[in-house]
Amino acid sequence: MAEKTKSEPVYMLGTDEQQQWMQKYDFAPRGIGFAEPGICALDDPSLDAYNIVKSSYQIYPDVFNVDPVAKAVGIKKEEVIERMRRMYDERLVMYAATSNIQVSGFGLYYWLVKLREGTPDAAKQKLANWFQAKDDICTGFECRGDFDFYNGNHMRVLDNLLAEVIEPWKFNPEVEFVHLCPIRRNIRESHVNMFDAPKGEYLKLYWGKNQIESLAKMQNKMDLVDLRIIEALNTRRPAEEMFNFKKISDISGLDPEAIKEGIVDRIDVKKTLAPIFYLNWPKLGLTNHIFVIRLFQITPSCRKAQIADELSHVSEFNTVYEFTDSFYDIMVWAYNEISDIDALRKLLGKYEDIEYIKEADVYKQFRRWACRLDDKSGFWEETVMTDDFLQDWTEKRTCPTDCCSKEGK
Amino acid sequence: MKIDAPREYVVDNLKYALNPSSIAVVGASRYDAKVGYKVIEGLSRCGYKGKIYPVNPRADKVHGLPAYKTLLDIPEPVDLVFVAVPAFLVKMVLEQAVAKKAKMAVIATSAFKEIGRGELQDSLTNYCRKHKLPLIGPNLVGMGSPYLNFNCGFIPYLPIPGPVAMISQSGANLLAALGTSKTQNFGMSFFIGLGNKADVDFAEFIVYGKNDPYTKCIATYIEGLDSPEAYIKACRETVPEKPVVALKVGGSKIGVKAAFAHTASENVGTDDAYYDDIFEKAGAIRVTTWQEFLDVALALGQQPPLKGDNVVMITNGGGSGLLACDHFERIGMPLRELKDISFMLSLKIRAYMPMFGSPLNPVDISGTASPVQYKGALHQAMRDSSVDGVLCSICPTAVTNVPAVVDIAIEMYETYKYLGKPFIMECQGGAECHEAIMKLRAHGIPAYPTAEQSVNAMVGLRKYGKILEKLG
Known part of the structure; x- marks a missing residue:
């Protein structure tokens, strides 16, 4: 390994002392947000660009740098803006970001729920309603197959998750199992590579061959031009080219150069923020197929990582996670309607390291990106925070629904 | 930001701060735990009879009311714009408020001069002054009047009706006074949190209090006076008719810093004697503790x-x-x-x-x-x-x-x-x-x-x- 020097730090966060950490260890220090040098609160001035854009793109889509988008799609800038406005108003897209929560000391915990065979629809619906209304859950999906729900939280204390989010219904008679899937590596979300992608692939965009064209044909809410616009917006480029800093400055009154400097540092240098245009795929008539992969437990972790990396190069997989301390090791997603799921299944079948795979189709979305996405109940893009920082939920709170089966919860 | 005297157009427009016929709440939230929801809930719960326009580009409805993407999408005139969005959106909202010909802007948002963004706060103030749009705040809790059933801000309840007008830079202390009102029968005519008082200052609310038929005594909680001359002029105009009580805080060594961090109040170079002189010239009655502030204000409000x-x-x-x-x-x-x-x-x-x-x-x-x-x-x-x-x-x-x-x-x-x-x-x-x-x-x-x-x-x-x- 090449010697790490002060002038060429390997770990991009923190102080000189922390750079020295990397001289001594081969893994990055992980700590508590705010106290960890280099980590910042969500309202830190270095995040002004993102925060301003997130709060105003609904009105002014030109807070993004739409020139390269117009060029890539081959239409006028004004048309790009008009289409972006329409896509937002029709709740087809949402701008969001993933923060690299693990370096802030969070755990990112997903969990699968399987209901017993023959569970009445009403019982499943009741649980679904509870998940939908539970603001501690940042990501929630209803599924059909080897499991019935796929939900997630980012939290600091595992006991808080268990006590407040899972125990209230875990012992319901209809629940067959709840399996925790803590994230080891967040490799890809919604087509965009995240912080734990293989080196040099952070923010790289993946769509399968002809998937965009197929999607344009299978529905009438977004045409090919719309989809190309979203593709272009999500295409990796330096942070300073992502935004229209003059517009952001006009809106906020803040110095455009300071705004630019802050966001470039966060996205390109420290890599703690991955912005993304989220395609509201259920609204387009898409469903996702999830493969949750269990490797033989004798599989070395380097091999596990290698398999995850290899799968991340499969363009049809729009989401790729590697888990830790779980029954499962890797999870990948692909759209049913515009992917060859059988072919993907066969591809996975070639890996002799795989012990078994659980599969399910996702047909309903509760939450994503720490936002409620249920526009039907009037909560489109309502942001909910799911941090348990400084809190002990094991003592406390009252279960908000009558689905709770434990006295006193 | 400094003024030399109470401005007539501001005093005239203050009626829209406490008795508007329509309010746009920018940053209205659908979630009942959020400030932008509490504002609308408080208005409705306390019996506000005017029109409420929630503004939220993400929402179709807030608190059962149709929501608008921007101020400019509201089809009717707007008297008061209450702003509860992050600091970096306030400029945009004020520009829309001017275009909408709103009569008054109230900014609850923090993170301006008190955290070092003095330049931004001043530029917003200058913009509002240029367009004669009085701006209250930023960094405030809200305002209201029990006589007008008006509770505008993130304020849990109205005080009982009574003689004291409470003008406070501190939201927390204002809320304490509102709580005292209920538990101690401390009646108020109106209350206002001035926060950083970037534009509208004590002076203008003092003159408003002089003209307010329900007000018998004006209580001013001050963390720093940017415009002492205006305060003196307003008091001298008011005191022959109604008494003014003044509690000045932020005079201790660390209090000077705390007052700046709280409401961007500048106290460097001032001392007790400096403020004694101001209050003497103003004819205001100076008190030194919160309890004395309430006790004296009540007496002056109720007795000759x-x-x-x-x-x-x-x-x-x-x-x-x-x-x-x-x-x-x-x-x-x-x-x-x-x-x-x-x-x-x-x-x-x-x-x-x-x-x-x-x-x-x-x-x-x-x-x-x-x-x-x-x-x-x-x-x-x-x-x-x-x-x-x-x-x-x-x-x-x-x-x-x-x-x-x-x-x-x-x-x-x-x-x-x-x-x-x-x-x-x-x-x-x-x-x-x-x-x-x-x-x-x-x-x-x-x-x-x-x-x-x-x-x-x-x-x-x-x-x-x-x-x-x-x-x-």
Whole structure:
């Protein structure tokens, strides 16, 4: 390994002392947000660009740098803006970001729920309603197959998750199992590579061959031009080219150069923020197929990582996670309607390291990106925070629904 | 930001801050735990009858009302724009407010000058001044009036109606006063959190208070005055009609820094003497503690000024009398002996006390005092032309009928109100005294649980009397 020097730090966060950490260890220090040098609160001035854009793109889509988008799609800038406005108003897209929560000391915990065979629809619906209304859950999906729900939280204390989010219904008679899937590596979300992608692939965009064209044909809410616009917006480029800093400055009154400097540092240098245009795929008539992969437990972790990396190069997989301390090791997603799921299944079948795979189709979305996405109940893009920082939920709170089966919860 | 004098267009428009016919809440939230929801909920719950327009580009409805993407999408005129969005969106909202021809902007948002964004705050202020859009805030909790059923901000409840206008830079202290209002019968005419007071300043609300028919006393909680000249001018215009009380904080060594971090208040280079001079010139009555602020404001709101130093204290508790007379002397207004105030009164009053009572002043009618004795003593003190004001104290003994004495005090006050003499009560004791205080205050009699508080209140009335004498 090449010697790490002060002038060429390997770990991009923190102080000189922390750079020295990397001289001594081969893994990055992980700590508590705010106290960890280099980590910042969500309202830190270095995040002004993102925060301003997130709060105003609904009105002014030109807070993004739409020139390269117009060029890539081959239409006028004004048309790009008009289409972006329409896509937002029709709740087809949402701008969001993933923060690299693990370096802030969070755990990112997903969990699968399987209901017993023959569970009445009403019982499943009741649980679904509870998940939908539970603001501690940042990501929630209803599924059909080897499991019935796929939900997630980012939290600091595992006991808080268990006590407040899972125990209230875990012992319901209809629940067959709840399996925790803590994230080891967040490799890809919604087509965009995240912080734990293989080196040099952070923010790289993946769509399968002809998937965009197929999607344009299978529905009438977004045409090919719309989809190309979203593709272009999500295409990796330096942070300073992502935004229209003059517009952001006009809106906020803040110095455009300071705004630019802050966001470039966060996205390109420290890599703690991955912005993304989220395609509201259920609204387009898409469903996702999830493969949750269990490797033989004798599989070395380097091999596990290698398999995850290899799968991340499969363009049809729009989401790729590697888990830790779980029954499962890797999870990948692909759209049913515009992917060859059988072919993907066969591809996975070639890996002799795989012990078994659980599969399910996702047909309903509760939450994503720490936002409620249920526009039907009037909560489109309502942001909910799911941090348990400084809190002990094991003592406390009252279960908000009558689905709770434990006295006193 | 500095002004030289209260601006007419601002004072004229302040009616839209407290009695608008329509409000746009920018940053209205669908979630009931969020500030932008609480504002609308508070307006509705307290009975606001005007139109409410939630503005939220993500929402179709908020609190059952149609939501608008921007101010400019609202089809009707908007009087008041209440802003509860992050600091970096405020410029955009103000530009829309100007385009919408709104009459008043209130910015609840923090993170301006108090965290070093003075340039941004000043540029927004200049923009609003250029377009004659008065801006209240930023960094404030809200405002309201119980007379107008108006609760605009993240404020849990309205105060009870009453005489005191509360103008406060601190939201927390304002909320404390609102809480006190309920639990202590401290009535308010209106209240406003000024926060950083980037544009609209104390001066303009003081003039507004002068013109407000419900306001009898204006209480100003100050962390720093950017515009002392304007404050002085506004007070001098107001004080002949209504008293102004001033509590200035942020004078200690660390308080100077804390006041800047809180509401961007500049106190470097100022000291107590600097503010003494301002309040002296203004004719404002300076107090030094929060409790004194509330006590004196209530007295000034409910009672006429004390025109002379001849105060008679009637008590059934010698200890309470001692606490009071010591405190009177300590703060520069010693009690005079009763015989020196009115020799005849010192003789007459003996009829209403046992032989072991004391007609000195405090007049101790003893722990066995009956309602009849209280009535007689109060009668005599109120009617004596040499007496300028009366302080009456109840200390509940086993034989004291507190409710009956309270009724007599109210009767005496009502009977002799026309004489224009201040009447203050002290009810020193437990639950029965708290009930007594509540009842007395409801009848316009400032009542307090301790001797020192009641003395502070009486002295405040005397200070106002002297200010009026000085003004001629």
